[in-house]
Amino acid sequence: MRPGRARSDGESLRHVAVPYDSDEAYLRLTAPRVRAALADGRGVLVITSAARLSLLRDALGPDAARIEARDPAGWYTHPYRTLAAYHEYTRGRRTLVVAEPRWEGRGERDTRELIRSESVLNAALGAAAAVILCLYDVRRVPATALDSCPVSHPLLLGPDGESASARFVEPHELVLNGDRAPLPEPGRDAETIPFTGRELRGLRREVSDYARAAGMDPDLITSLMISVSEIAANSIEHGAGHGTITMWSEDGELVCEVADPGGALDDPLPGYIPPEPESPRGYGLWISRQLCDLVELRNEDGVLRVRLHLTMGS
Numbered sequence: 001m002r003p004g005r006a007r008s009d010g011e012s013l014r015h016v017a018v019p020y021d022s023d024e025a026y027l028r029l030t031a032p033r034v035r036a037a038l039a040d041g042r043g044v045l046v047i048t049s050a051a052r053l054s055l056l057r058d059a060l061g062p063d064a065a066r067i068e069a070r071d072p073a074g075w076y077t078h079p080y081r082t083l084a085a086y087h088e089y090t091r092g093r094r095t096l097v098v099a100e101p102r103w104e105g106r107g108e109r110d111t112r113e114l115i116r117s118e119s120v121l122n123a124a125l126g127a128a129a130a131v132i133l134c135l136y137d138v139r140r141v142p143a144t145a146l147d148s149c150p151v152s153h154p155l156l157l158g159p160d161g162e163s164a165s166a167r168f169v170e171p172h173e174l175v176l177n178g179d180r181a182p183l184p185e186p187g188r189d190a191e192t193i194p195f196t197g198r199e200l201r202g203l204r205r206e207v208s209d210y211a212r213a214a215g216m217d218p219d220l221i222t223s224l225m226i227s228v229s230e231i232a233a234n235s236i237e238h239g240a241g242h243g244t245i246t247m248w249s250e251d252g253e254l255v256c257e258v259a260d261p262g263g264a265l266d267d268p269l270p271g272y273i274p275p276e277p278e279s280p281r282g283y284g285l286w287i288s289r290q291l292c293d294l295v296e297l298r299n300e301d302g303v304l305r306v307r308l309h310l311t312m313g314s
Helices: 023-039 050-066 079-090 108-124 143-152 197-214 218-238 283-291
Strands: 014-020 043-047 068-070 095-099 130-137 155-158 161-164 191-196 242-250 253-260 294-300 303-311
Touching: 014 023, 014 143, 023 043, 023 050, 023 095, 023 130, 043 050, 079 095, 079 108, 079 283, 108 143, 130 143, 191 197, 191 218, 197 218, 197 242, 197 253, 218 242, 218 253, 218 283, 218 303, 283 294, 283 303
Parallel strands: 014 130, 014 155, 043 068, 043 095, 095 130
Antiparallel strands: 155 161, 191 242, 242 253, 253 303, 294 303
16 A cells, blocks of 8 residues: 555554564563564454464463464565565454564675665555554664564554654665665676667567577576566656667676656655555556565666666576
C-alpha cells in the first residue's frame, strides 16, 4: 500500500524492534504479545528459527496451534521479495508478525539492502492493520545491523514496554553507506546498445543472446530480459523516448545498465512499494527489484541510470 492512505478504522502499522539477550527475555517480550493478539482475533505469523519457535510454542501451550510459522531461510532470501510477502500476508486483515531477520552470512551489500527493506516496510505497510515485532538477538546480530535497529524502527520494545525511537529516520530520508557514491564504471567487456521504441523487441533478443553467451543460467535469462525490458519501456514512455543499454559480467553477476537521458526520479522510494492494483504506472522498477539481486539508481548530469544486477547462476 502507498504511504499516507488512511484506514477508516484508524489502525495503522506498528513496526517494533525487539532486542533481546537471552531465551528468557525473548519469551518475556514476545509471548504476552502473541497471546494478546490471538485474544484480539488477529492472525499471527512467527518467522524465526526452529529452536526459537519451539520455545514460543511451549510457552503458549494450547494456543500454539493457532499461530502460523515460516522458516526464516525462505522468508529472508531476498529483501524485496520479503517486502512483497509481508504485503501479501497483512493485506486486508488484522495481523501480528513476529519476525527474526537472518543477518548471519550476509556480505556488506546484502546487509545494507536488508536494512533498507526494514526501513521501507514502514512506508510499504504504513496503512496496514499490522503489528510487526522484529527480533534482534544482541549476542549474535552483527554490529551494523544492530546499530540500524532504532533507525529503521519507529518503536522499540524493552523490559519497560514500548518506547519511541529517538533515532528513527523516515524511509525516504534514509541514506546508507554508498547510496550517493557514483556508480563504478562498466567492466572492460561491456557492450552498449542504443534503443528506441521501434527496437524494443530486438533489444530483448540482444539481451537474451548476450546473457546466454556469458553463461547465465537459462532460468535466469527470462528474469533479466523482463527487467531490462520494463526499464527500457519506462524510458520510452515516460523519459526521453530513447536510451542505451550497457551489459557486462563481473563477480559472478551479469550487470545491465539502462541509461535514459530524459529520465527523472520523482518517487522518493522508487520501486520499493508495490503499485496499487488500479495504478497504470509504477510496475517497472517494482518488478525489477523482485527479479534482480540488486537495482541501483543514479541521476547524474541529466541522465537517469538504472543498473540491474543478477547472478549468473550455478
